[in-house]
Amino acid sequence: DVKVTQSSRYLVKRTGEKVFLECVQDMDHENMFWYRQDPGLGLRLIYFSYDVKMKEKGDIPEGYSVSREKKERFSLILESASTNQTSMYLCASPPLRNPLNYEQYFGPGTRLTVT
C-alpha cells in the first residue's frame, strides 16, 4: 500500500519562527509536490521537486523554500513564519510519468497556525 506521510497533523508556531514541514513517500517517486489549501482558493502549488536536490517554484513560492536531500523526503521551510501562512499544507507524490498510472497520492495534511 503506497503511502505519503507528513510529520505533523497540527502545528502551532509563533510569528518569526523557522518552521519545517516534512513529507516522506515510500513509493520511490522522483516527483514530489507541496500545496497550500485555503478556503475559497482550493489548492495552490508552492514548490515541487523532480529529483534529489532539484526544485522548481510553483504558483505561490514567496515566503517558502524547500529541501530535497534524499529521494523519499521533501521538506517545506518557512524561513520566518507569518500569520498569513496559517493554512493547511498538503504534500503529494505521483508515480513516474506513465499514462496508465498518473494518480497523485496525498499525505494527510498539516494544519499550521501561526500566532
Next chain:
Amino acid sequence: AQTVTQSQPEMSVQEAETVTLSCTYDTSENNYYLFWYKQPPSRQMILVIRQEAYKQQNATENRFSVNFQKAAKSFSLKISDSQLGDTAMYFCAFMKHGPGANNLFFGTGTRLTVIP
C-alpha cells in the same frame, strides 16, 4: 496557464438521490487529464475519478460518472444514489500530459452535504 473553475461553493442532496457538481476549465493544451478528488472531514484527499482528454467515452466508477465535453471545456461529476459517506469537499483538477513534472491545477472546491 491553466485555470479550473467550480462555480458551486456548496451543494446538498438527499440520501439516495442524484447530484451533479460542475467544473469548467481553460487550457490551450490538447492532451491532458481531468480528475475529481474528494476530501472528507478526515482531510485525506482521495481520487474519485479521472478522464483522459483523448478519450471520448465518459469515465465511470461505480456510482460516480462524469460528463466530459471537450469543446465546451466542461467536466461535471454525477453522484448517483448519494450516501452519507459522500459528504465531503470535492475538487476538480487538471493535469497536462507530456514532458515535465505533472502538477495538478485545482478548482476552489464544492462542499457537498448528503442529508439523511
